[in-house]
Amino acid sequence: MQHLTEIRIAGFGGQGVILSAIVIGKAGCIFEGGYSTMTQSFGPEARGGACSAQVILSDQPVLYPYVTRPDILVVMSQEAYTIFAPQVRENGILVIEQDLVRVDKLPAGVRVYSCPATRLAEDLGKKMVLNIVMVGFFGAVSGVLKPDSLRDAVAASVPEAYRDLNRKAFDKGYEYGIKTLNGEIPAEEPQIEVAALET
Amino acid sequence: MHADPAGVLTGSHFLDGDHACCEGALAAGARFSSGYPITPSTEVVERFASRVPTVGGTFIQMEDELAASITLQGAVWGGAKAFTVTSGPGFSLMMEHIGLAIMTETPCVFVDVQRGGPSTGLPTLPAQGDMMQVRWGSHGDYEIIALCPNSPQECFDLTVTAFNYSEQYRVPVFVMMDEVVGHMTEKVVIPPAEQIEVTPRRYTTIPPGEFLAFEPKDDLVPDMPRTGEGYNVHVTGLTHDNRGYPDMTPAQQDKLVKRLCNKIRQNVDKITLYEADQIEGADVAVVSYGITSRVAQRAIDLARDKGIKVGKFRLITAWPFPEKQIAEIAAKVKAFVVPELNLGQMVREVERAAAGKAVVRHVPHAGGSVHKPEDILQAIMEVAR
Numbered sequence: 001m002q003h004l005t006e007i008r009i010a011g012f013g014g015q016g017v018i019l020s021a022i023v024i025g026k027a028g029c030i031f032e033g034g035y036s037t038m039t040q041s042f043g044p045e046a047r048g049g050a051c052s053a054q055v056i057l058s059d060q061p062v063l064y065p066y067v068t069r070p071d072i073l074v075v076m077s078q079e080a081y082t083i084f085a086p087q088v089r090e091n092g093i094l095v096i097e098q099d100l101v102r103v104d105k106l107p108a109g110v111r112v113y114s115c116p117a118t119r120l121a122e123d124l125g126k127k128m129v130l131n132i133v134m135v136g137f138f139g140a141v142s143g144v145l146k147p148d149s150l151r152d153a154v155a156a157s158v159p160e161a162y163r164d165l166n167r168k169a170f171d172k173g174y175e176y177g178i179k180t181l182n183g184e185i186p187a188e189e190p191q192i193e194v195a196a197l198e199t
Numbered sequence: 200m201h202a203d204p205a206g207v208l209t210g211s212h213f214l215d216g217d218h219a220c221c222e223g224a225l226a227a228g229a230r231f232s233s234g235y236p237i238t239p240s241t242e243v244v245e246r247f248a249s250r251v252p253t254v255g256g257t258f259i260q261m262e263d264e265l266a267a268s269i270t271l272q273g274a275v276w277g278g279a280k281a282f283t284v285t286s287g288p289g290f291s292l293m294m295e296h297i298g299l300a301i302m303t304e305t306p307c308v309f310v311d312v313q314r315g316g317p318s319t320g321l322p323t324l325p326a327q328g329d330m331m332q333v334r335w336g337s338h339g340d341y342e343i344i345a346l347c348p349n350s351p352q353e354c355f356d357l358t359v360t361a362f363n364y365s366e367q368y369r370v371p372v373f374v375m376m377d378e379v380v381g382h383m384t385e386k387v388v389i390p391p392a393e394q395i396e397v398t399p400r401r402y403t404t405i406p407p408g409e410f411l412a413f414e415p416k417d418d419l420v421p422d423m424p425r426t427g428e429g430y431n432v433h434v435t436g437l438t439h440d441n442r443g444y445p446d447m448t449p450a451q452q453d454k455l456v457k458r459l460c461n462k463i464r465q466n467v468d469k470i471t472l473y474e475a476d477q478i479e480g481a482d483v484a485v486v487s488y489g490i491t492s493r494v495a496q497r498a499i500d501l502a503r504d505k506g507i508k509v510g511k512f513r514l515i516t517a518w519p520f521p522e523k524q525i526a527e528i529a530a531k532v533k534a535f536v537v538p539e540l541n542l543g544q545m546v547r548e549v550e551r552a553a554a555g556k557a558v559v560r561h562v563p564h565a566g567g568s569v570h571k572p573e574d575i576l577q578a579i580m581e582v583a584r
Contacts, residue, residue, distance in 0.1 A: 038213075
């Protein structure tokens with residue numbers, strides 16, 4: 001684990017943003033023996049509003065609990081992208097749900113990785129596991145945590161009845177990430193109009 | 200004695216501070232809570248309500264905070280270890296019954312997950328604005344104990360300590376969390392039950408008929424009767440004699456209220472908990488508590504990088520205030536820097552204890568977020584000149 005990695009995950013309420021952050025944080029401190037601190041933005045809105053969680057991974061105890069300049073930003077809504085993309089650290093990583101986010105200008109040197117997590121989740125029969133698909137994809141393209149740590153953290157964070165489904169979701173996202181790194185994903189994936197999704 | 204294994208969730212967990220606090224209460228032996236859940240403390244009793252049936256105990260959701268804060272005291276006199284949790288608006292409503300717990304020497308724990316105030320203020324955002332309220336919010340003269348965790352791990356550890364202190368000194372003990380500590384999630388290690396020290400209730404061995412319910416022992420704390428074993432006791436908020444019967448004379452008032460204060464004051468050294476680092480040789484000492492202590496640590500590290508000699512003093516017990524330690528540091532350093540998420544509360548205690556021997560520089564913040572480490576660093580640099 002690197003000295004300090006700041007991660008922000010953001011999207012709509014109900015997409016499983018908080019659970020993704022719990023999985024990543026748990027992988028860091030329970031399954032890899034490092035330190036992690038997870039905080040989340042609490043607002044009066046419960047579903048459908050903007051939702052954001054922050055995870056700090058470190059090999060030393062985390063002091064300041066908030067992310068200021070994320071090394072890695074994972075976004076699952078255009079609104080979250082608009083708010084948080086300008087904060088990504090130079091040479092950082094941006095991970096997007098490609099059907100929900102359209103990328104325009106970015107800080108210098110930011111690497112962008114896109115994953116059709118919602119569609120991959122739908123292939124598994126449950127759209128609700130898109131967050132875990134994103135965690136798998138994040139794990140592959142960022143390389144900040146061992147895939148086994150993340151996979152164990154997924155299993156430890158979901159109800160027993162949904163463990164297999166979530167493991168599959170993780171693997172699907174992870175494999176898609178590896179294929180992306182290997183250049184096996186066609187560059188021209190169709191993008192859904194953002195305006196249509198936001199209604 | 201050791202904790203009852205039934206309530207101890209031994210292992211490494213990824214928990215937020217609220218949930219860790221609940222596990223601390225269960226490990227300490229709490230088997231009753233009456234609550235009127237309020238953000239950002241709700242998760243404590245939400246978890247307790249779900250966990251306690253598996254352990255053998257009761258959670259009651261009450262009609263308001265007045266009911267919550269008095270019902271738990273009934274449970275205590277009935278033999279349970281009990282607590283409630285709240286935040287600013289509810290804490291204000293509990294003040295009257297906190298006074299009753301002090302007067303009747305009812306061992307119990309109140310958890311206040313602080314949010315921005317006054318009034319309903321900032322329900323979901325942090326502050327440290329109840330630090331004087333916890334000390335002085337109920338009327339009359341008294342002493343209480345208040346603990347300030349700065350991580351989910353400490354939310355567990357210090358909730359156990361809070362129960363232990365409450366049983367030892369028969370006083371309400373307060374766990375003064377803040378929204379950030381309550382809602383941040385980190386690794387929490389819960390040890391095996393046999394490694395968790397739990398202070399049992401001080402039950403009398405004197406038989407009914409001979410027992411005086413409020414006769415103090417050598418440490419100024421009376422033992423308690425076992426309910427249902429023939430002890431007839433009178434428990435009142437009125438000034439009372441050693442039998443528990445009202446005795447509203449200046450002489451008894453003097454005797455009782457002084458004892459209620461002195462049982463804490465004469466044990467300050469046993470109660471006080473703090474963390475001190477690199478105070479020797481320091482020009483500046485940063486005094487902080489709760490989440491602010493972690494932000495302050497970053498500022499301290501930045502200042503040390505600049506060659507400034509900075510020491511750290513973290514209040515773990517805010518009350519009783521560690522005035523002896525602060526007075527000693529005041530004689531050694533040029534200045535104190537005191538950041539807190541309020542516009543000036545514990546800083547007054549630092550000023551009082553420093554007694555003019557060192558400059559005291561407050562770094563205020565009205566709440567809603569935490570300080571920027573740079574603001575604390577700036578204050579350190581200014582007083583170090």
